[in-house]
Amino acid sequence: MDQQIVNAIFIGSIYALFAVGYTLVFGILDILNLAHSAVFMLGAALTYSLVVNHGQSFWVACVLGIAASAFMGLVIEYVCLRPLRRRQAPPIAALISTIGLALIIVAVIEQGTQGSLFQWLWVDGANSVAFPAGTVPNPIWHVGDLTLEARKVAIIPITLALMLLLGYVMRYTQVGRGLRAVAENPRAARLMGLDVDRMIALTLVISSALGGLAGILFGVAIGDISPYIGRDNVEVRGLAVIVLGGMGSIPGAVAGGYLLGIVEVLALVTLGGSASGGVAFAALFLMLVLRPQGFFGTRLRERI
């Protein structure tokens, strides 16, 4: 049981890191970026590919993987979001264009096999792979009857440090003030001389970099990298997390991530494996019905 709780915290950290990207974009644009889970997958897949197929060291691969994810953020903005903003399309249209991009990313990785067009990107097709042992140093500690693996434990400080950094940037820096201004009122922000488009591009870059990093951490800790990890593990759970914490709230997403991890583990322990899948969604449904602003949401009146 204790071990389960510890695992819940590990997986919860990944949910949190992933969901912060979701919530950042939602908070600023009021748009659900459904390509986020594909970026999560891309980060993990590219890093794996660089380590195993291109013989790079893990750290170089990590940096390149995150850079590629950040670049995908720009692609999302320039291909899926900006043209729609120009045409003043309803937010629902952005849902479809980001789904389209997610389809493309997943299909490209899925088709990456030896000898195919995309073999430089990925060679394992639809298979699930894991980093070879020894890619990252992985000492194992035993505390009481808990087993702690470094590759999993490391997620927690990384997540918390990044969240603190992000919180600091959002709250105290010029850029953060700009982002919050755009979130509050894009037109007023533009009148105050802010380059709103650039702020939005920056949001997507930060969001996607965090999403890619979450994917890499998932790949390292869970040892499951396939074209479908985004869709199967975090896509809808990410929604649950940001709803639990309150849409658009960064601390809320972090708390929601841990909360969802723990709820899932408790459901697994008390209800058994098969029923636990539905619990996250039942919790999501109940949360929205009973307290739609989430645990941390405040700006509800104008949004909902």
Next chain:
Amino acid sequence: MDFFIQLFTDPVLFWNSHTLLISQIGINGIIATSMFLVLYSGQLSLAAPGFMAIGAYTSVLMELYWHTPLSVNIVAGTLLAAGGGVLVGLPVLRLRGVFLAIATIGFVEALRLGVILNVPITGEGLGLKHTADPLGGVPMILVSLVVVVFLVWRLTKGRLGSAWAAIRQDEIAALSQGISVARYKMIAFIFSALLAGYAGALEAHLTFIVSPGDEQYGVTRAVQVLTFAVLGGSGFVLGPVAGALIITLLPYIFLQAGPYLNVFSGVFLIAVIVFRPQGIVGRGGLAIVRPSWWPRARTRAPSPG
């Protein structure tokens, strides 16, 4: 290309060799109409796959356990889905926009993962096999589609439709005009559940098995149904139906793409939505093929968001 050439050169053979595809188009059209109803009344509900599952499983279970005739089963499935619509609609309809979408996704997945996969009577992960003949065939489905589309179109032209349009455009203004927003939203939601249940019950009888896959009754399906409506355009009832037709045919349109089908589908989705955010069938008809001298429709019906 052969696929489309055959459609024109040998329609009879085309019809006979693609009955399953044509039926699927008809059923997706009905689901798209169900999606249209909620969007038309300003509600971004993604609950359709949940109601489809209710319709499908009810009709198949009645057939397996009570051996009632097919028509009775389908009607029962449809009505039960509408009942589900009442139960789900009551708590969630005070939510708006993305919040409603997420809550309904919660319902869909809780039903699929929590109930269907865990209650032994539904066959859990394996699904249910049944032996009923796959309906009266394609004509029945296509006739259903035409009737459904016609009825929904009539609804949108009447009192109900005006109320829905008012709610979609500005809920507070509608309220101040004395329109009972909660009631009209509920009516749209229940009708939508009813249609989804009907489509689900029909779909369960296309083949001899119902199975609880994600692409059948889960989020993937919900997103697909949303794509029907948004791609086709949700201001006019034929929009979502056109969207359903195109999306269902995508694998045939991009037959040459082979394994890269999804790459092309994704590019297609983005291109359509970027160049025509209001959908293919936009405000008041097929604007993209309409000559410029054609009189413009007077009503402006932006898609909800």
